Amino acid sequence: xxYLHKEYTDKVQSDNQIAEFLQNTAVDGLWYWDLKQQExxxxxxxxxxxxxLTAEVFAGMENNWLDLIFPQDLKKVLKLIHHLVAEGEFxxxxxxxxxxHNGEIVWMRCRGLIFCDEQGKASRMVGAHINVTxxxxxxxxxxxxxxxxxxxxxxxxxxTWEWNIEKGSLLLNxxxxxxxGYEPHELKNATIDWWTGHIHPEDLAIIRSLxxxxxKGEIEKxxxxxxxxxxxxxxxxxxxxxxVIKRIxxxxxxxxxxxxxxxxxxxxxxxxxxxxxxxxxTNKVAKIGTWEVDIIKNxxxxxxxxxxxxxxxxxxxxxxTGGIQFYKEGVNRDRITSVFNLxxxxxxxxxxxxxxxxxxxxxKWIRTVGVPQFLNNKLVKVYGVFQDxxxxxxxxxxxxxxxxxxxxxxEQAPSAIAMFDKQVNYLAASKQWIKDxxxxxxxxxxxxxxxxxxxxxxxxxKIHQEGLKGKVIRTDExxxxxxDGSSQWITWxxxxxxxxxxxxxxxxxxxxxxxxxxxxxxxxKLLLDVMTEQNERLLNFSHIVSHxxxxxxxxxSMLIDLMEKEPMQDTQESYFPMFKKATENLxxxxxxxxxxxxxxxxxxxxxxRLNLREYIQKNISSLEASFLEAGAEVAIEAxxxxxxxAIPAYLDSILLNLMTNAIKYRSPERQLKLxxxxxxxxxxxxxxxxxxxxxxxLKRHRHKVFGMYKVxxxxxxxxxxxxxxTKSQIEAMNGKIEIESEPNVGTKFNIYLDR
Amino acid sequence: MKKFDLACLxxxxxxxxxxxxxxxxxxEICHELKILKNGQEAIDFLVPRLDEFTTRxxxxxxxxxxxxxxxxxFLEEFTAVAPEKSAVIYVISSSIDxxxxxxxxxxxRVSNYMVKPITKDSLQSILDEExxx
Numbered sequence: 091x092x093y094l095h096k097e098y099t100d101k102v103q104s105d106n107q108i109a110e111f112l113q114n115t116a117v118d119g120l121w122y123w124d125l126k127q128q129e130x131x132x133x134x135x136x137x138x139x140x141x142x143l144t145a146e147v148f149a150g151m152e153n154n155w156l157d158l159i160f161p162q163d164l165k166k167v168l169k170l171i172h173h174l175v176a177e178g179e180f181x182x183x184x185x186x187x188x189x190x191h192n193g194e195i196v197w198m199r200c201r202g203l204i205f206c207d208e209q210g211k212a213s214r215m216v217g218a219h220i221n222v223t224x225x226x227x228x229x230x231x232x233x234x235x236x237x238x239x240x241x242x243x244x245x246x247x248x249x250t251w252e253w254n255i256e257k258g259s260l261l262l263n264x265x266x267x268x269x270x271g272y273e274p275h276e277l278k279n280a281t282i283d284w285w286t287g288h289i290h291p292e293d294l295a296i297i298r299s300l301x302x303x304x305x306k307g308e309i310e311k312x313x314x315x316x317x318x319x320x321x322x323x324x325x326x327x328x329x330x331x332x333x334v335i336k337r338i339x340x341x342x343x344x345x346x347x348x349x350x351x352x353x354x355x356x357x358x359x360x361x362x363x364x365x366x367x368x369x370x371x372t373n374k375v376a377k378i379g380t381w382e383v384d385i386i387k388n389x390x391x392x393x394x395x396x397x398x399x400x401x402x403x404x405x406x407x408x409x410x411t412g413g414i415q416f417y418k419e420g421v422n423r424d425r426i427t428s429v430f431n432l433x434x435x436x437x438x439x440x441x442x443x444x445x446x447x448x449x450x451x452x453x454k455w456i457r458t459v460g461v462p463q464f465l466n467n468k469l470v471k472v473y474g475v476f477q478d479x480x481x482x483x484x485x486x487x488x489x490x491x492x493x494x495x496x497x498x499x500x501e502q503a504p505s506a507i508a509m510f511d512k513q514v515n516y517l518a519a520s521k522q523w524i525k526d527x528x529x530x531x532x533x534x535x536x537x538x539x540x541x542x543x544x545x546x547x548x549x550x551x552k553i554h555q556e557g558l559k560g561k562v563i564r565t566d567e568x569x570x571x572x573x574d575g576s577s578q579w580i581t582w583x584x585x586x587x588x589x590x591x592x593x594x595x596x597x598x599x600x601x602x603x604x605x606x607x608x609x610x611x612x613x614x615k616l617l618l619d620v621m622t623e624q625n626e627r628l629l630n631f632s633h634i635v636s637h638x639x640x641x642x643x644x645x646x647s648m649l650i651d652l653m654e655k656e657p658m659q660d661t662q663e664s665y666f667p668m669f670k671k672a673t674e675n676l677x678x679x680x681x682x683x684x685x686x687x688x689x690x691x692x693x694x695x696x697x698x699r700l701n702l703r704e705y706i707q708k709n710i711s712s713l714e715a716s717f718l719e720a721g722a723e724v725a726i727e728a729x730x731x732x733x734x735x736a737i738p739a740y741l742d743s744i745l746l747n748l749m750t751n752a753i754k755y756r757s758p759e760r761q762l763k764l765x766x767x768x769x770x771x772x773x774x775x776x777x778x779x780x781x782x783x784x785x786x787x788l789k790r791h792r793h794k795v796f797g798m799y800k801v802x803x804x805x806x807x808x809x810x811x812x813x814x815x816t817k818s819q820i821e822a823m824n825g826k827i828e829i830e831s832e833p834n835v836g837t838k839f840n841i842y843l844d845r
Numbered sequence: 846m847k848k849f850d851l852a853c854l855x856x857x858x859x860x861x862x863x864x865x866x867x868x869x870x871x872x873e874i875c876h877e878l879k880i881l882k883n884g885q886e887a888i889d890f891l892v893p894r895l896d897e898f899t900t901r902x903x904x905x906x907x908x909x910x911x912x913x914x915x916x917x918x919f920l921e922e923f924t925a926v927a928p929e930k931s932a933v934i935y936v937i938s939s940s941i942d943x944x945x946x947x948x949x950x951x952x953x954r955v956s957n958y959m960v961k962p963i964t965k966d967s968l969q970s971i972l973d974e975e976x977x978x
Contacts, residue, residue, distance in 0.1 A: 632942075640941060644861075644961035645864065645961075648868075648961070648963065649864055651964050655871070655965070668864075671859075
């Protein structure tokens with residue numbers, strides 16, 4: 091091949107153009123090929139080196155250089171040369187495979203210059219090699235990868251798109267079409283304008299600005315949540331991720347990307363944000379722990395606070411099933427299992443207040459909030475917060491229990507009791523209350539007291555307000571006049587009630603109709619009066635028997651005893667007047683005794699309408715001898731028609747007693763003057779006895795004027811029974827007696843009796 | 846033998862006073878008998894003479910129910926001023942009311958309570974009792 095080398099050298103030396111071309115291109119070998127005898131070519135050392143040979147080794151081999159070329163590629167090279175020459179082209183550029191000495195394939199980019207002879211036939215070609223093996227291998231691997239990725243994409247259901255930016259055309263895969271509800275055969279000629287028309291108008295502005303930034307290279311990836319309109323017109327949430335994959339002179343020409351359907355998890359995400367925010371805020375004020383269940387890794391995480399609530403030490407590693415075991419067996423554990431399963435299967439968040447038993451065996455109320463988190467429509471995590479609400483819950487429970495107890499107590503109370511809130515709305519009322527105030531049992535709770543009783547005045551509202559300020563207001567027997575004039579007595583009380591925090595929660599009202607009680611008490615008082623009266627009379631009776639009656643009988647027996655011891659003639663003279671007097675006294679006392687014993691309040695049936703003047707005159711007549719002996723002057727002022735409603739025997743006794751008194755206690759210094767006047771005063775008739783006798787010192791004796799056996803004079807006949815009996819008889823006939831007197835001037839009695 | 850220089854009967858009952866005077870005279874227990882109609886008369890008579898009674902005590906028969914000043918009032922007023930040994934007091938009443946008897950006994954100075962009527966024998970026996978103390 092020396093001739094070729096010589097010829098090549100000559101050409102290079104004689105033609106600068108060739109030299110320059112070779113310098114620019116020769117990297118991995120030079121060759122000069124005889125196209126007329128194709129097995130002949132000159133190859134430089136670099137060429138041999140690129141395929142793992144040397145000129146010496148090659149010389150020792152029986153092959154010519156054509157054997158080094160991939161046979162298929164050689165055919166193509168020859169074909170191309172022929173084609174080029176026919177077309178009048180002389181520049182050859184083709185990648186050709188060579189066999190490396192170790193058996194591997196070497197990719198060479200061959201660039202050559204074809205020379206023709208005088209007949210225009212290709213005779214020689216000079217060329218150079220660039221080893222492009224590594225690039226070629228990469229290219230193949232890449233193609234394989236792309237093919238594999240495409241298979242994966244189709245398999246996983248990822249909705250992909252490819253946007254030819256220059257042409258404005260879109261290439262959408264079947265998943266993409268499916269995402270928007272289209273069939274695979276549709277949208278064959280989709281354009282970017284069509285797509286733009288299916289993006290929510292509100293999202294367009296931000297999409298444009300992000301795209302621009304990405305095209306300029308300011309952001310590495312295009313990534314955004316956007317809303318797309320489905321074939322049926324409904325909107326779906328998607329996340330769109332994309333990247334420019336081809337640029338021409340810096341200009342983006344091709345971009346690809348994919349969509350994720352967010353609709354199912356968009357809501358959860360919003361909740362997630364809400365709870366993350368809640369967490370941040372509440373963690374500052376309350377001791378709230380967090381927890382997280384990683385579904386993929388099947389791991390559970392508890393924050394420090396969550397561990398403290400469970401009363402486990404800081405190194406405790408919770409397990410998913412173990413976490414559930416802390417919940418109290420039964421309702422609580424069943425509930426957490428159920429809501430957690432719903433969260434993981436249907437993506438539902440939960441917020442529960444449940445009971446746990448801590449590691450140390452304590453019962454606690456906790457609030458657990460769980461939010462599922464999705465990635466590519468797949469649940470990856472459930473996480474949330476965990477709070478110890480024991481104190482609040484126990485307080486609530488205690489409050490509820492105490493409220494329920496109170497409510498039950500009130501409802502069952504045998505009295506009229508009602509419980510109100512601070513606005514005086516009903517919380518509870520006893521059956522008696524509902525009955526007493528004629529309320530509707532069913533719709534009572536929550537109603538305003540003032541709405542039900544619009545007639546309640548300011549005075550009561552004021553009392554209620556006092557009660558709400560903490561005062562207890564009570565009246566035992568308030569008298570209310572009924573419309574019919576009768577009286578009703580009510581005992582009522584208004585007092586506050588206190589909640590668990592010891593704050594006033596509202597009012598308790600209690601009312602009781604004590605009218606029957608008051609009536610019974612009045613009756614009892616009346617009975618007691620009668621009893622006292624009767625008892626007093628009995629005592630008087632006993633006093634008369636034990637004292638007066640005895641004093642006369644003892645006198646008589648004393649006289650008899652003395653008479654036995656003394657001579658007869660003496661007794662006749664001195665003892666007889668004594669006997670006479672003693673027996674007279676005895677007779678009078680027995681009469682008094684009879685009057686006292688007969689005094690009877692229940693003698694109304696004996697009451698009669700009597701002519702007063704007749705009775706006065708009758709009694710004066712019976713005392714005529716006494717009046718004459720005393721030289722008395724009696725004046726009567728009474729109309730013939732004056733009547734009195736009285737018991738005849740009592741009226742006689744009263745008149746007789748007062749007249750006898752006037753005679754007995756007349757003044758020895760002046761003539762007795764007795765005036766008896768009768769006049770009417772209201773529904774009473776007044777009988778007035780006025781004398782000018784000894785009188786009584788009322789300053790000293792007023793309290794005992796009408797007492798039993800009170801004697802105010804040293805008068806020999808004073809026995810002190812008369813006025814007592816007179817007064818008792820007057821009172822028995824529903825009347826009264828008054829006295830006015832001045833010592834040594836006279837006495838005036840006024841007797842009031844029914845007409 | 847006369848036991849007392851002076852005896853006083855305080856009673857408003859003329860019949861009783863008549864009988865009692867006879868019995869006391871027959872019993873010969875005193876040189877002099879004074880009859881007084883009520884507590885006030887008795888106070889007026891006795892209090893100015895209290896000096897005389899320091900050596901020879903006065904014997905008092907006292908009724909309870911009397912006008913002006915009754916026996917109870919007399920007891921209170923008299924015992925307040927009279928030295929202990931100056932009088933021997935007997936309550937004498939027709940009342941058999943246990944309350945009266947009890948009340949009379951509540952006065953330390955009252956020697957005994959006699960229920961009317963009194964006789965020469967009953968008067969004699971209480972006097973013996975008194976002297977044997």
